[in-house]
Amino acid sequence: DTGVSQNPRHKITKRGQNVTFRCDPISEHNRLYWYRQTLGQGPEFLTYFQNEAQLEKSRLLSDRFSAERPKGSFSTLEIQRTEQGDSAMYLCASSTRTGSRETQYFGPGTRLLVL
Amino acid sequence: KNQVEQSPQSLIILEGKNCTLQCNYTVSPFSNLRWYKQDTGRGPVSLTIMTFSENTKSNGRYTATLDADTKQSSLHITASQLSDSASYICVVSQGSSNTGKLIFGQGTTLQVKP
Numbered sequence: 001d002t003g004v005s006q007n008p009r010h011k012i013t014k015r016g017q018n019v020t021f022r023c024d025p026i027s028e029h030n031r032l033y034w035y036r037q038t039l040g041q042g043p044e045f046l047t048y049f050q051n052e053a054q055l056e057k058s059r060l061l062s063d064r065f066s067a068e069r070p071k072g073s074f075s076t077l078e079i080q081r082t083e084q085g086d087s088a089m090y091l092c093a094s095s096t097r098t099g100s101r102e103t104q105y106f107g108p109g110t111r112l113l114v115l
Numbered sequence: 116k117n118q119v120e121q122s123p124q125s126l127i128i129l130e131g132k133n134c135t136l137q138c139n140y141t142v143s144p145f146s147n148l149r150w151y152k153q154d155t156g157r158g159p160v161s162l163t164i165m166t167f168s169e170n171t172k173s174n175g176r177y178t179a180t181l182d183a184d185t186k187q188s189s190l191h192i193t194a195s196q197l198s199d200s201a202s203y204i205c206v207v208s209q210g211s212s213n214t215g216k217l218i219f220g221q222g223t224t225l226q227v228k229p
Contacts, residue, residue, distance in 0.1 A: 040221065040222075040224075041221050042119075042204050042219030043159070043219050044219070045217070091158050093158070103161050103164065105161075106151075106159045106160070107158050108156075108157050109157070
């Protein structure tokens, strides 16, 4: 499978615990994005990497959230001291720019439930 | 404020019928507009992408239109199938953004019934 993969697919945790999600992008893609999607809404941008550099972070990404892409390949998104409001689908997407066009390919997402 | 709004919020149609989904945006400067299909519990999958100069793009039974003057787009689905049941998301990319950050609509949930 050469698509974007995410692990785990589902995560249930208690409030206050830390969680970490992983995203493996399509191998030749140098751009990687994290989004959060709540029920009935479109995805909201969280952060973006070009290779290993984190170039942009949304104000939605509070201090409890941190993302890394240490070798410019896979990425992790960690949420510390989870809150019930963090319950959502966390989507990862990767892309490579061709001219002025860029298509982001999404992974299946990690669904987080904070009890 | 850069926004993408879609209508209707949800839609139920019978198998074999056609339907049209609407998207209005207030994103400036505009780079391109895409329609994504998102099956329940899955990530979005790109259906079409249109730049400023393109006003129609087809992908099988899906046809997207774009009116850059009125900042409106539509997605027309012909001869619907049960597998078309999904959320359809309109996404606009800002021309000034070097990051490729996309602005998503809230989606239209389509249910095709037999």
